[in-house]
Amino acid sequence: MHTINHLEQADYWLSDPNLHALVEQGFCIIENACPAALFEALMQESMQLQAEFQQAKIAQGGLNQAIRGDTTRWLQPEDSAGKRYLALLEKLGSNLNQQLYSGIRRVEAHYAAYAVGDFYKLHRDNPVSNDFHITNRLHATTLTQQQSRVISTVFYLNPVWQPGWHGELHLQDNQQQWHNILPMPNRLVIFQSNLLHEVCPATHERRSIAGWLRRDELLF
Ligand SMILES: O=C(O)CCC(=O)C(=O)O
Numbered sequence: 613m614h615t616i617n618h619l620e621q622a623d624y625w626l627s628d629p630n631l632h633a634l635v636e637q638g639f640c641i642i643e644n645a646c647p648a649a650l651f652e653a654l655m656q657e658s659m660q661l662q663a664e665f666q667q668a669k670i671a672q673g674g675l676n677q678a679i680r681g682d683t684t685r686w687l688q689p690e691d692s693a694g695k696r697y698l699a700l701l702e703k704l705g706s707n708l709n710q711q712l713y714s715g716i717r718r719v720e721a722h723y724a725a726y727a728v729g730d731f732y733k734l735h736r737d738n739p740v741s742n743d744f745h746i747t748n749r750l751h752a753t754t755l756t757q758q759q760s761r762v763i764s765t766v767f768y769l770n771p772v773w774q775p776g777w778h779g780e781l782h783l784q785d786n787q788q789q790w791h792n793i794l795p796m797p798n799r800l801v802i803f804q805s806n807l808l809h810e811v812c813p814a815t816h817e818r819r820s821i822a823g824w825l826r827r828d829e830l831l832f
């Protein structure tokens with residue numbers, strides 16, 4: 613199905629302009645992030661696993677539907693499409709480790725589904741913001757942070773999306789500029805986990821994979 617090693621896709625994610633945007637602005641957007649066959653397989657797997665989706669938890673561990681309304685299911689190494697996506701995130705992490713002092717040790721990701729009208733209020737995936745520095749190795753500076761989520765990723769699994777359907781990811785960059793990013797098919801957004809962002813309600817179901825690159829090791 614794939615003539616080249618599908619992991620090479622993650623090299624293309626970190627082209628020079630994308631890496632530059634991720635460092636300077638705090639985020640980058642990648643269109644056609646996955647080969648079409650993998651994108652299709654992930655959309656299908658997300659739908660097939662619908663019965664296993666559960667109400668998402670907020671950072672403090674509880675359920676709070678006034679903050680977020682989506683349902684999620686963690687990708688697992690046995691998932692036939694999901695494992696290939698996890699491998700891409702791992703490759704992204706090792707590429708970031710090579711290019712920056714990012715210290716990424718593991719990845720995690722979940723399928724997410726936002727029903728019509730669901731939202732996720734303003735939040736940071738990693739609440740530690742002040743001592744977060746992601747800078748180019750050439751400048752010999754380091755990335756430091758206390759909490760373990762370094763980089764957030766969101767990959768959109770919608771077969772089509774119209775701007776009037778809303779459901780934007782509303783994201784503040786590290787110059788305090790706000791951006792409205794639509795959940796377009798096969799679009800990947802990579803951003804520093806300390807950035808403030810929210811998911812706006814949509815008029816159609818909105819599906820995605822949210823993933824994180826972490827500095828901590830798995831303890832078991
Ligand atoms: O779906 C999105 O655009 C962002 C999701 C998000 O912020 C999260 O899961 O933490």
Ligand SMILES: [Fe+2]
Binds near residue numbers: 736737764809
């Ligand atoms: Fe988030």
